[in-house]
């Protein structure tokens with residue numbers, strides 16, 4: 001992003017900051033409209049917490065990406081977009097059988113939290129924990145136990161194994177999204193060779209060097225295409241949520257409004 005762009009006006013006359021704030025306002029409206037339409041069922045309040053929490057996270061990620069044009073690059077945007085892809089696959093899978101699957105989702109998370117505590121205890125080992133460590137361990141234990149009271153009391157958290165994202169995507173009928181979004185963005189999120197070689201190395205022009213690659217850390221040009229991808233995934237999440245609940249909520253789509261505003265700008269087909 002150039003200085004001119006950072007000040008709010010790029011070389012194509014697009015007012016970037018008003019566009020970003022308009023987009024974030026639209027996302028807030030869409031999110032609030034769902035919460036108003038979606039009454040909590042107190043017999044299964046964990047469904048409201050899990051699904052609502054994932055929906056909230058998706059809205060927050062879309063807005064965080066929107067407000068950080070410096071991250072609209074192939075180096076950084078896919079890390080956040082991969083998290084959005086994860087959240088989408090989660091919610092699509094959870095909504096197919098919310099009462100049971102949200103329960104599993106909570107148990108899996110609590111199992112992971114318990115495992116973290118055990119690792120921390122193992123690290124402390126036989127020595128006496130410091131007061132800070134003791135307080136941290138106790139708070140962690142209490143956070144888990146508070147959630148087990150009532151409906152989770154006798155559950156052995158240890159027996160819940162990892163749910164494969166691929167299996168979830170298959171069951172939720174979004175294996176294409178897994179293959180074409182989740183997996184490619186994982187290369188960036190996990191700093192794998194097929195990301196590094198493309199983004200962090202440049203081929204040397206000297207034929208005597210047999211075209212080896214130089215490591216390079218260069219400032220990247222921001223590409224608003226990454227924002228449109230975040231907007232697309234938020235919109236896709238809303239679509240799946242609305243369909244599962246039979247909602248037809250009126251109002252302009254944040255995605256369509258954004259696309260209208262940036263139409264004609266360059267896009268990067270590698271990240272479709």
Ligand SMILES: [Zn+2]
Nearest residue numbers: 204206209212
């Ligand atoms: Zn060289």
